[in-house]
Amino acid sequence: MHFYHRLCIFCFIFLLNLPAYGQDTSRLTPSYGDKIIIGASAEASNLIPLASSDSASHEVSGFIFNGLVKYDKDLTLIGDLAQSWEINNDGLEIIFHLKKGIKWHDGVEFTSDDVLFGYKKIIDEKTLSAYKEDYLQAKKAEAPDKYTFKVTYDKPFAPALASWGSLVVLPKHILEKEDINKTTFARKPIGTGAFKFKEWVPGQKIILSANPDYFEGRPYLDSVVFRIIPDATTMFLELKTQGLDWLGLSPLQYEKQTQSEFFKKNYKKFRYPSFSYTYLGFNLKHPWFSDKRIRQAIAYALDKEEIVKGTLLGMGSISTGPYVPNTWPYNPNVKKYGYNPQKAKELLKEAGWQDSDGDGILDKDGKKFEFTILTNMGNTTRMKTATIIQYRLKEIGIKVNIRSLEWSAFINWFIDKKRFEAVVLGWSIGLDPDQYDIWHSTKTKEKELNFVSFKNQEVDDLLEKGRRTFDIEKRKWAYYRIQEILAEELPYIFLYAPDNLPIVNARFKGIEPAPIGIGYNIEKWYVPKRLHKYTLEE
Amino acid sequence: MLRDTYNVILNITMLTYLSKKSLELLITFFGITLVSFFLINLAPGKPTDVLSDLNPKMTPEIRAIYEKHWGLDKPVHVRYFVWLKNFSKFDFGNSFSSDSRPAWDKIKERLPITILINSISMFLIFIIALLIGIHSAVKPNSLSDKITTTGVFIGFAMPVFWLALILQLILGVWLNILPVSGIKSLNYENLSLMQKISDSARHLCLPIFVTVFGSLAGLSRYVRSTMQEALSQEYIVTARAKGLPENKVIYKHALRNAVLPVITIIGLSIPGLISGSVIFETIFAIPGVGQLLYTAAISRDVNVIMAEVVIVSILTLFGNLLADIGYALADPRIRIAQR
Numbered sequence: 021m022h023f024y025h026r027l028c029i030f031c032f033i034f035l036l037n038l039p040a041y042g043q044d045t046s047r048l049t050p051s052y053g054d055k056i057i058i059g060a061s062a063e064a065s066n067l068i069p070l071a072s073s074d075s076a077s078h079e080v081s082g083f084i085f086n087g088l089v090k091y092d093k094d095l096t097l098i099g100d101l102a103q104s105w106e107i108n109n110d111g112l113e114i115i116f117h118l119k120k121g122i123k124w125h126d127g128v129e130f131t132s133d134d135v136l137f138g139y140k141k142i143i144d145e146k147t148l149s150a151y152k153e154d155y156l157q158a159k160k161a162e163a164p165d166k167y168t169f170k171v172t173y174d175k176p177f178a179p180a181l182a183s184w185g186s187l188v189v190l191p192k193h194i195l196e197k198e199d200i201n202k203t204t205f206a207r208k209p210i211g212t213g214a215f216k217f218k219e220w221v222p223g224q225k226i227i228l229s230a231n232p233d234y235f236e237g238r239p240y241l242d243s244v245v246f247r248i249i250p251d252a253t254t255m256f257l258e259l260k261t262q263g264l265d266w267l268g269l270s271p272l273q274y275e276k277q278t279q280s281e282f283f284k285k286n287y288k289k290f291r292y293p294s295f296s297y298t299y300l301g302f303n304l305k306h307p308w309f310s311d312k313r314i315r316q317a318i319a320y321a322l323d324k325e326e327i328v329k330g331t332l333l334g335m336g337s338i339s340t341g342p343y344v345p346n347t348w349p350y351n352p353n354v355k356k357y358g359y360n361p362q363k364a365k366e367l368l369k370e371a372g373w374q375d376s377d378g379d380g381i382l383d384k385d386g387k388k389f390e391f392t393i394l395t396n397m398g399n400t401t402r403m404k405t406a407t408i409i410q411y412r413l414k415e416i417g418i419k420v421n422i423r424s425l426e427w428s429a430f431i432n433w434f435i436d437k438k439r440f441e442a443v444v445l446g447w448s449i450g451l452d453p454d455q456y457d458i459w460h461s462t463k464t465k466e467k468e469l470n471f472v473s474f475k476n477q478e479v480d481d482l483l484e485k486g487r488r489t490f491d492i493e494k495r496k497w498a499y500y501r502i503q504e505i506l507a508e509e510l511p512y513i514f515l516y517a518p519d520n521l522p523i524v525n526a527r528f529k530g531i532e533p534a535p536i537g538i539g540y541n542i543e544k545w546y547v548p549k550r551l552h553k554y555t556l557e558e
Numbered sequence: 559m560l561r562d563t564y565n566v567i568l569n570i571t572m573l574t575y576l577s578k579k580s581l582e583l584l585i586t587f588f589g590i591t592l593v594s595f596f597l598i599n600l601a602p603g604k605p606t607d608v609l610s611d612l613n614p615k616m617t618p619e620i621r622a623i624y625e626k627h628w629g630l631d632k633p634v635h636v637r638y639f640v641w642l643k644n645f646s647k648f649d650f651g652n653s654f655s656s657d658s659r660p661a662w663d664k665i666k667e668r669l670p671i672t673i674l675i676n677s678i679s680m681f682l683i684f685i686i687a688l689l690i691g692i693h694s695a696v697k698p699n700s701l702s703d704k705i706t707t708t709g710v711f712i713g714f715a716m717p718v719f720w721l722a723l724i725l726q727l728i729l730g731v732w733l734n735i736l737p738v739s740g741i742k743s744l745n746y747e748n749l750s751l752m753q754k755i756s757d758s759a760r761h762l763c764l765p766i767f768v769t770v771f772g773s774l775a776g777l778s779r780y781v782r783s784t785m786q787e788a789l790s791q792e793y794i795v796t797a798r799a800k801g802l803p804e805n806k807v808i809y810k811h812a813l814r815n816a817v818l819p820v821i822t823i824i825g826l827s828i829p830g831l832i833s834g835s836v837i838f839e840t841i842f843a844i845p846g847v848g849q850l851l852y853t854a855a856i857s858r859d860v861n862v863i864m865a866e867v868v869i870v871s872i873l874t875l876f877g878n879l880l881a882d883i884g885y886a887l888a889d890p891r892i893r894i895a896q897r
Binding site: 150153554 | 601602616668730731741841843846
């Protein structure tokens, strides 16, 4: 959910990547011009990256701003405004060497002062920003010269490197005398990115235009337009009239509603795993669920494939842990629980649960095995997931009730107060593997994220090790082991990771799907001249 | 002489009536703001939740910064008085969303389109319902009466969002004669004046049709019954006996009496139209206040919700007042009863 915001910042950071052209180069030569119309279900609120916390805003500001570093298409960190960086003193000091001659959209040169300014702004207690925490970890930041930026830490903090993305790069010459919480800059920003801000028609659209002086070359497209259409069905109808060029589809739309000749001719669909997963989480303080055998029994009773088919029409993959398959922290060799109801029943029997009165529901000491799964209202995929779980658990003699609650009530009254037996929820996964906040045993207070009360000394130690080293092999080892423990202990039953299903008009060429998605190289997307739809109006 | 005295008495009664009514409205208005403010704040969830729910980076310290900035660290009754004090200076406070813009600015830029669509719709509803109602009353149980009655009830029963989607699909996608959503085409800036007008009109067709079609039933049935009642009165018999043409009997004598209560109904239906805006503005992607209210409610943006509550309640109360005055002016019996 809210990890998603962080994710979005990174998804729309760009990199130079020359497209591999088709064989018939005469027809598919990159040419400048045309625009892309993107469907946005919510309106952006604030285009200063550090000040906004909604994904709609980050999606737009990602086109306008750059960071010192960014995630490459294969999810490794590379320099963006930084040419290179060094990590000294056992990870206590990071020095960024900035690229020279990069200009803000108003022509002023970008220097390390701008980064220092952004850093000071975000840690300023008067500044409203939900992202302060990573920067408060830094002890000191300096700009020794125009092209060097140095930051020091008390303890090595691996997620810190990625934090030097676009959140802290702000034009000092414009914002120096402004109140960052109130400035009009939020609605007409100036960045260093591939696209410049052009116009914002409230409630209707936001228009960006190509930056001819972009440091990695002018984008081929003249313009990017975000059309704000709150209703998902309306958005799809707009796609049918070709009023939109780029849209994320639902599994139903992807599988059933876009199979016609019209769609085959005019659009291209993509499919890749999203950075999120859905799980069944247990309250480990509950006497039943504190028993590992019960959790494992429930895992054996569920058919994850069936859940993916039933809820996502197969447009997803089953999860075995909290990382996305094919990313570096993902461990493919953990304990797996195939669908095995017999084994489930055995484990339950071992734990003392039997159907002694023959009513089809297990009991122990006169108590029936009946519990409630909570989930949030309005999320039909989670509701369907809970329903399939209910059906499968009934087969091994466990009665499940499902209750869906309005989001605020759900979080404030049930999750925060730990008043639940089991939940179906999901996490968006950040691109850094640090998951200290979700699994560390100290993070169980109200409003903290280890609300299932998971406590495991080895995991605590590994989480600490993982975030205190920059050595990717050491980190990998720590996170591999964590996944093994999680798969054995099962504080959650990891269910599935849905796929992202974007559709893009077929006239756009140069799209290269990668683990990070498709938007990373949008400045290299182009439309062959004869296919131009929108011509320059100015 | 006698006439002058009569006028003076009339003015005095009217004046006391009006001042009494205004005082009543003022008290009602404060009641509305008080209840709304407490209700919004009693609901689970705070404006900071949007930022902090399940967000690991939102430490208690950072949450405290936000709460202090927005004044959420104070108890709810104190916040209400702060709100009231600012409101007396026509300051609705800033939005709690990331843009931190004044709530009034956010509403101001969205108000014209909502008012435009609603007033066109109201006008059409009034005219069409009147025609249908009169027709049905004059020829009750005729075939055309039955057809129109069935028609308006279909409109009444049909869910707005469903009708909207079907029309978008048929007229927008299959026949491609009307735009699916929005209020302007992407190339609007490059059109000539006439083209701009026709472009806007085409965009408004579906939202207005959907609003009007769904709202005809109540009003037209109401006109039908008041009209039938009026037509059965003795003065109509007199009028006919005098040999007046039937048109004059219907449109002059009967209609004037029949239309009075209808005006009240229209006054009372203003808030209904605003709440209807929430649905059609979302479906048709129209940037109006209904859409804003919806997002504000979801994110517990108290200042924006309160500003909208104030506007809607003022409209409602004002509508009531106008209806009362119109009634009093037109019908002497009501004035006398007030004395």
